[in-house]
Amino acid sequence: MRVRTLSVLSAAILVLGYAVHAATAASEESEKVPPVEFTKAFMSDQANLDTGKEVWVEQCRHCHGKSAYPGKAPKLKPRKYTADFVYDRVSNGFRKMPGWAEVYSEHELMSVTAWIMSKQFSP
Numbered sequence: 088m089r090v091r092t093l094s095v096l097s098a099a100i101l102v103l104g105y106a107v108h109a110a111t112a113a114s115e116e117s118e119k120v121p122p123v124e125f126t127k128a129f130m131s132d133q134a135n136l137d138t139g140k141e142v143w144v145e146q147c148r149h150c151h152g153k154s155a156y157p158g159k160a161p162k163l164k165p166r167k168y169t170a171d172f173v174y175d176r177v178s179n180g181f182r183k184m185p186g187w188a189e190v191y192s193e194h195e196l197m198s199v200t201a202w203i204m205s206k207q208f209s210p
C-alpha cells in the first residue's frame with residue numbers, strides 16, 4: 088500500500104518536472120530576438136550610424152572600449168563578424184555579455200550593429 092502511494096507520487100513529480108522543463112524551454116525560446124535584414128542602405132545611412140554611436144558610448148564602451156581593457160570584455164573584431172552575428176549578441180546576449188533587447192528598440196539595436204560594422208568604428 089505504502090509502496091504504491093510512493094510510486095504514484097514519484098510518477099506525479101516526474102510529470103510535473105517535465106511540464107516545468109517544457110515551460111521554461113518555451114519561455115527561453117520566446118526571449119530570442121528574431122533576425123532582421125541588414126541592407127547596404129541601412130548600414131551606410133549616417134543618421135543610423137550616429138544613433139549607433141550614441142548607444143555605443145552610452146552602454147558598450149565601458150566594457151568594450153579601449154579604456155576597459157584588459158578585463159571586462161573581449162576587444163571587438165568587426166572584420167571577423169557579420170552584422171547578423173553582432174545583432175544576435177547585442178540583442179540576446181551570450182554568457183557574460185548582457186542582452187539589450189529589453190533596453191533598446193529594434194532600430195537602435197540595428198543602428199549599433201551598423202556602427203560596429205562601419206569603417207568609422209574603432210573599438
Ligand code: HEC
Nearest residue numbers: 146147150159160161173176177181182183184185187199
Ligand atoms: C557588462 C559588460 C558588457 C557590456 C555593457 C556590453 N558587453 Fe558586449 N560582451 C561582454 C562580454 C563579457 C562578452 C563576451 C561573451 C562571451 O563570448 O563569453 C561580450 C561579447 C560581445 C560581442 C561578441 C564578441 C565576440 O567576438 O564574440 C559583441 C558583438 C558585443 N559584446 C557587443 C556589445 C554591444 C554593442 C554592447 C552595447 C549595447 C555591449 N556589447 C555591451 C560584456 C559587455
